[in-house]
Amino acid sequence: MxxxxxxxxxxxxxxxxxxxxxxxxxxxxxxxxxxxxxxxxxxxxxxxxxxxxxxxxxxxxxxxxxxxxxxxxxxxxxxxxxxxxxxxxxxxxxxxxxxxxxxxxxxxxxxxxxxxxxxxxxxxxxxxxxxxxxxxxxxxxxxxxxxxxxxxxxxxxxxxxxxxxxxxxxxxxxxxxxxxxxxxxxxxxxxxxxxxASGATPLTADLLEHLRERRRRINSICQFNIGGNTDFLSLTEPERNLAKEVTKSSIVEDILGYDVPHYIKPTGYLEPLGDKKFVSMHISYTSFNGAEDEWIINARINDSxxxxxxxxxxxxxxxxxxxxxxxxxxxxxxxxxxxxxxxxxxxxxxxxxxxxxxxxxxxxxxxxxxxxxxxxxxxx
Ligand SMILES: NC(=O)c1ccc[n+]([C@@H]2O[C@H](COP(=O)([O-])OP(=O)(O)OC[C@H]3O[C@@H](n4cnc5c(N)ncnc54)[C@H](O)[C@@H]3O)[C@@H](O)[C@H]2O)c1
Known part of the structure; x- marks a missing residue:
């Protein structure tokens, strides 16, 4: 090959x-x-x-x-x-x-x-x-x-x-x-x-599927990455960040069948983090009898x-x-x-x-x- x-x-x-x-x-x-x-x-x-x-x-x-x-x-x-x-x-x-x-x-x-x-x-x-x-x-x-x-x-x-x-x-x-x-x-x-699809987005996609199958109603999704490699540096230019936002956001409605207020973006550059980006995710949803649950996930992921x-x-x-x-x-x-x-x-x-x-x-x-x-x- x-x-x-x-x-x-x-x-x-x-x-x-x-x-x-x-x-x-x-x-x-x-x-x-x-x-x-x-x-x-x-x-x-x-x-x-x-x-x-x-x-x-x-x-x-x-x-x-x-x-x-x-x-x-x-x-x-x-x-x-x-x-x-x-x-x-x-x-x-x-x-x-x-x-x-x-x-x-x-x-x-x-x-x-x-x-x-x-x-x-x-x-x-x-x-x-x-x-x-x-x-x-x-x-x-x-x-x-x-x-x-x-x-x-x-x-x-x-x-x-x-x-x-x-x-x-x-x-x-x-x-x-x-x-x-x-x-x-x-x-x-x-x-x-x-x-x-290598970072947090595939994980978010699988979590959304998990919640959908259990008929839990998602109220909001927040997911961001901060990294210190040149890919993140280039995303500090607004036009380039927009290109990423389009690809990351399409998962929500596709998987759930309804849209939810969400913020899914690579958000920032912080040089000392290097290639090992910091990922944070928050998903809030309503379960049986109106119970309000929240997931908070933090990770450091080697990007490349x-x-x-x-x-x-x-x-x-x-x-x-x-x-x-x-x-x-x-x-x-x-x-x-x-x-x-x-x-x-x-x-x-x-x-x-x-x-x-x-x-x-x-x-x-x-x-x-x-x-x-x-x-x-x-x-x-
Ligand atoms: N996990 C990940 O790191 C990940 C995930 C999904 C997508 N991507 C995408 O992969 C790409 C590469 O990521 P990276 O971390 O290796 O970035 P990088 O900045 O380390 O490497 C990009 C390279 O492309 C070169 N380049 C720029 N314009 C070029 C052109 N016109 N022709 C040839 N080379 C050119 C740059 O000089 C640089 O060497 C990015 O577009 C990124 O969005 C990365």
Whole structure:
């Protein structure tokens, strides 16, 4: 599974470190939901290239960049050099030939023989295209103001002529944009998204399901995160925070069937907390005979490993989807791994329910698994 990364930041770097340590036998499959339950092995994932726009990273070796996020000793089997990506030119009067920029990216995809792509760039604000004609028009007219980096990366992957998969771990609506999903189908691309569900939001979703099943009436929900990594720092910009708020808030009405006054946001940046964010949650509800209960949950959660573990599954599921020729977006996968599961208008469901749906899609039964493995061995 030859994989490329957009955005060699905290999550990507922890993903690189974790995979390397698994291959060396130093750690187990903790934090990887499907661990060894898939026919494809974690050890067969290879990250072969990455793109970034931070001048202090571009042109540097992976091992050098990773030092910022991991202070243990680590030798990478593939110590690639970070390549220059596509920057955000919106509002900058830049004259960029978009097709040429696509071509440059594709040259690297071909050189490294990549077929799976993981988007982990900084949270951005972007308007969905909705209609594929609009997207094609923007590219043709070199309308750099209309297209965000994440949208551009997806377009480049779709244009790359071979079956591929794009895993969108950030809030930009791609799997929720009908234009992108149509493009994915037309170009034999698998598209997972949007926004990895790794932190407090999946827990809130499961708690809401628990209360719904017991017919307890929820009165208010409050959930916030404060963290000290650059992801939280970037969210101090109001537009970027808004992008996250949209993906986090959609769970309430989807799961409960009614809306409730709620405050669900990443709220702040506090540098000393580092990657281990502080999460706090308060849910108040009415129970039998009008009893008023409250839940208060506090946690410290390592942010980047939580998402990196999910990506280990997503890369393997992407390969499976390509092999099954299931192009476009795949709801049973998105429903478990994403905060805002595509396609557009698909509902968020509790993760306990989504996990069953996911397993049905994967169809992991011991007998089936043996057959799949035997077939693979035969093919090789
Ligand atoms: N648990 C989590 O940490 C979590 C959960 C859900 C979603 N996410 C999303 O994952 C993304 C990455 O999170 P992170 O903690 O690694 O952030 P980070 O700030 O450590 O890394 C982001 C990287 O993207 C790079 N970048 C910015 N614009 C780019 C562009 N146009 N092209 C290529 N690279 C670009 C930055 O230079 C940086 O290296 C964020 O968008 C975040 O919202 C993270």
């Amino acid at each position: 030859r994989t490329a990364i957009f955005g060699q930041g905290y999550v990507a770097s922890i993903l690189n470190v974790g995979l390397e340590r698994i291959k060396k036998g130093e750690i187990g499959y903790e934090g990887i939901p499907l661990g060894d339950a898939l026919p494809l092995k974690v050890e067969d994932i290879e990250i072969v290239t990455a793109f970034d726009v931070d001048e202090t990273k571009v042109g540097k070796r992976l091992s050098k960049v990773v030092k910022r996020y991991w202070d243990g000793n680590i030798n990478f089997e593939r110590d690639y050099i970070i390549k220059e990506g596509y920057r955000d030119y919106r509002g900058q009067d830049a004259e960029i030939d978009l097709e040429e920029a696509v071509g440059k990216l594709i040259d690297e995809y071909e050189k490294k023989d990549v077929d799976i792509f993981v988007n982990l760039i900084t949270t951005e604000h972007a308007e969905p295209f909705m209609d594929i004609k609009e997207l094609k028009k923007a590219i043709k007219k070199n309308d750099v103001d209309r297209i965000s980096p994440a949208q551009f990366y997806f377009y480049s992957v779709a244009t790359y002529e071979r079956p591929t998969a794009f895993i969108n771990c950030i809030p930009t609506q791609l799997a929720n944009d009908p234009a992108m999903v149509q493009l994915a189908k037309e170009t034999k691309t698998v598209l997972f998204g949007d926004d990895g 490993p939580a998402l990196a573990g999910l990506i280990v599954d997503l890369i393997r599921l992407a390969r499976m989807a390509i092999d099954r020729e299931e192009y476009g977006t795949i709801y049973p996968v998105n429903a478990f791994y994403m905060k805002m599961p595509g396609p557009k208008d698909a509902k968020s469901v509790a993760k306990v329910k989504a996990f069953e749906m996911l397993n049905r899609w994967v169809n992991v039964t011991p007998e089936k698994e043996e057959v799949v493995i035997a077939e693979r061995v035969e093919q090789n």
